Amino acid sequence: MDNTAIVVEDLDAAVAFFTALGLSIDGRAEISGPWADETVGLEGIRSEIAVLRTPDGHGRIELTHYREPEAVPAAPPAPNTIGLHRVMFAVDDLEATVERLLPHGAELLGEIAQYEDAYLLCYLRGPSGIIVALAQEIG
The missing domain is CATH 3.10.180.10 (2,3-Dihydroxybiphenyl 1,2-Dioxygenase, domain 1)
Structure with missing residues (x-):
């Protein structure tokens, strides 16, 4: 890709x-x-x-x-919107990354969650309604 x-x-x-x-x-x-x-x-x-x-x-x-031509406005996608709905990034420190993004308009969609003993995960909304997922490997 x-x-x-x-x-x-x-x-x-x-x-x-x-x-x-x-x-x-x-x-x-x-x-x-x-x-x-x-x-x-x-x-x-x-x-x-x-x-x-x-x-x-x-x-x-x-x-x-x-x-x-002028961009076509659309409602911000929800996590269950059909089609491309998020971009995920691997990060070393999820909480510090979220703190760095908050001043740039980031908004958590839920909470930081732990998946088993493997990952910390979260979804947040960024500029223009983009959904960005973050994943920190912990296991």
């Missing part, structure tokens, strides 16, 4: 959230032109993207802010 793309309302806020999570910026770019329209299936695309890489270097998230 190359990356997962997420459309966001505020690109800078989303970049701040994911860098607080530990990802690093691979690059930012303005996207427009016939090739973009043909690829995505929309006309008149003008967008800005930021690509962020996970600390292990293996995963990437592409955050996209559409200027044209």
Whole structure:
């Protein structure tokens, strides 16, 4: 897999959230032109993207802010929404990670839970309603 793309309302806020999570910026770019329209299936695309890489270097998230055509608002997904509903990250210290994300608008959907003697887990909502899951291996 190359990356997962997420459309966001505020690109800078989303970049701040994911860098607080530990990802690093691979690059930012303005996207427009016939090739973009043909690829995505929309006309008149003008967008800005930021690509962020996970600390292990293996995963990437592409955050996209559409200027044209305007992004289509949607209700924030629930954990049981059909389709893509969350992105999960492995972290070394789940509680410290949650504390780092709270100032960036993160909101716990439930509580930090322990699965057997194996993991601490939680779901939280981030920028633009994105659901992010965190997992800390403990066993």
